[in-house]
Amino acid sequence: MTAHALDELLAGGVRGRHVLVRSDLNVPLDGDVPSLKVADDGRIRASLPVIRRLAEAGARVLVMAHLGRPKGAPEPKYSLRPAYERLKELATFTVKFAEDTAGEQARALAAELADGEVLVLENVRFDPRETSKDDAEREAFAAELAALTGDNGAYVDDAFGAVHRKHASVYDIAAKLPAYQGDLVRTELEVLNRLTDVPQRPYVVVLGGSKVSDKLAVIENLMGKADYILVGGGMVFTFLAAQGHKVGASLLEEDQLDIVRGYLARAKEAGCSFVLPTDIVVAEKFAADAAFEVVPADDMESSSFGAAGLGLDIGPESQERFAQQIHSANTVFWNGPMGVFEFPAFAGGTRAVAKALTGSEGFTVVGGGDSAAAVRSLGFDDNAFGHISTGGGASLEYLEGKALPGLTALDRG
Ligand SMILES: Nc1ncnc2c1ncn2[C@@H]1O[C@H](COP(=O)(O)OP(=O)(O)OP(=O)(O)O)[C@@H](O)[C@H]1O
Numbered sequence: 001m002t003a004h005a006l007d008e009l010l011a012g013g014v015r016g017r018h019v020l021v022r023s024d025l026n027v028p029l030d031g032d033v034p035s036l037k038v039a040d041d042g043r044i045r046a047s048l049p050v051i052r053r054l055a056e057a058g059a060r061v062l063v064m065a066h067l068g069r070p071k072g073a074p075e076p077k078y079s080l081r082p083a084y085e086r087l088k089e090l091a092t093f094t095v096k097f098a099e100d101t102a103g104e105q106a107r108a109l110a111a112e113l114a115d116g117e118v119l120v121l122e123n124v125r126f127d128p129r130e131t132s133k134d135d136a137e138r139e140a141f142a143a144e145l146a147a148l149t150g151d152n153g154a155y156v157d158d159a160f161g162a163v164h165r166k167h168a169s170v171y172d173i174a175a176k177l178p179a180y181q182g183d184l185v186r187t188e189l190e191v192l193n194r195l196t197d198v199p200q201r202p203y204v205v206v207l208g209g210s211k212v213s214d215k216l217a218v219i220e221n222l223m224g225k226a227d228y229i230l231v232g233g234g235m236v237f238t239f240l241a242a243q244g245h246k247v248g249a250s251l252l253e254e255d256q257l258d259i260v261r262g263y264l265a266r267a268k269e270a271g272c273s274f275v276l277p278t279d280i281v282v283a284e285k286f287a288a289d290a291a292f293e294v295v296p297a298d299d300m301e302s303s304s305f306g307a308a309g310l311g312l313d314i315g316p317e318s319q320e321r322f323a324q325q326i327h328s329a330n331t332v333f334w335n336g337p338m339g340v341f342e343f344p345a346f347a348g349g350t351r352a353v354a355k356a357l358t359g360s361e362g363f364t365v366v367g368g369g370d371s372a373a374a375v376r377s378l379g380f381d382d383n384a385f386g387h388i389s390t391g392g393g394a395s396l397e398y399l400e401g402k403a404l405p406g407l408t409a410l411d412r413g
């Protein structure tokens with residue numbers, strides 16, 4: 001079965017109907033509470049077309065989204081208010097904000113909404129039922145969200161970046177309301193299908209970032225698809241440690257070491273080679289102005305910071321090697337910054353990989369909220385890449401060939 005498209009919903013007429021849209025507004029923020037500002041509005045801009053189409057067609061649009069990973073209770077630093085402020089600046093229609101998600105204020109504001117107006121609900125993850133493992137809890141929350149739409153509502157999933165999450169606002173909600181696939185999800189899938197169908201070889205996957213345990217899980221499957229997997233970012237230290245090297249105080253998933261050893265042992269028979277950095281930029285502490293040194297990847301504690309040193313970027317030799325590997329590829333998929341690019345001293349690896357992609361003659365895809373934000377903050381133009389996907393974990397899991405809850409939920413309906 002295929003999902004019903006947004007076009008079908010619009011063709012049936014939405015004027016006066018409440019339409020609940022799941023968007024991915026999980027954007028990086030700058031500053032401190034209460035003056036947090038959106039640091040990169042890529043995901044907001046990507047979410048805008050569907051919201052606009054619905055508003056212009058006269059729907060009463062309710063936008064639900066998450067930001068960060070709060071622990072099931074309101075936390076000011078994870079409020080969606082900054083994302084709402086930015087959306088309001090970009091919008092040509094009225095946008096309002098509810099301080100709760102499905103509570104008293106959300107219900108009242110949803111009921112008062114006029115045709116063509118938009119209401120952004122507070123972070124869905126402020127309710128523990130959103131991410132609960134208990135089906136009944138998630139379903140109860142989904143029912144409360146659905147109730148905001150009255151008796152003739154509809155649901156549109158446009159949050160490509162979250163389709164891999166079995167969460168109430170992504171999965172369970174689709175069983176509560178007539179459900180449709182948003183344009184962003186559709187176009188993201190069309191592009192990623194070019195990578196799953198017949199990628200032009202050599203096919204290089206570049207992995208980094210900090211959501212290490214999420215992403216380690218996808219490697220097993222990617223090994224059967226990619227010719228080379230280049231590993232950088234926070235994920236690299238679990239690889240180096242699995243090879244028996246000391247990594248100081250760097251990000252490390254101790255409980256994944258055996259799994260990673262298995263990957264390294266099976267890579268050859270899977271027809272894939274791992275390319276790991278040979279040098280690392282090690283810092284004294286996690287700070288923009290931290291002292292740093294470049295050390296061999298297999299001897300990270302040789303820096304003057306000893307076991308307290310933190311690997312925050314791949315070194316210049318590795319940058320060169322990764323760039324060469326990317327230049328020789330015909331297809332490149334990149335997810336996850338190579339280092340803590342938010343600190344200029346540790347942005348070299350990410351810049352080098354981005355530059356290599358922009359110089360590539362092959363088909364290049366950058367996936368991930370932070371990865372996309374990184375390339376833009378380093379001054380690269382979106383158009384210099386084949387495609388910039390709004391999904392990090394989502395695109396990786398899609399490429400892995402997994403059935404994703406947010407997509408299967410729509411097929412159901
Ligand atoms: N060596 C490192 N140590 C700690 N953090 C790192 C390291 N390298 C990169 N990071 C951090 O990784 C973060 C991005 O990781 P993430 O896995 O979220 O990327 P993404 O896939 O682009 O985003 P998303 O999955 O949210 O769409 C950045 O904030 C960056 O600072």
Ligand SMILES: O=C(O)[C@H](O)COP(=O)(O)O
Pocket residue numbers: 024026068069161162165368369391392393394
């Ligand atoms: O940033 C992302 O990849 C998406 O918004 C999903 O966020 P999550 O990894 O916290 O579920």
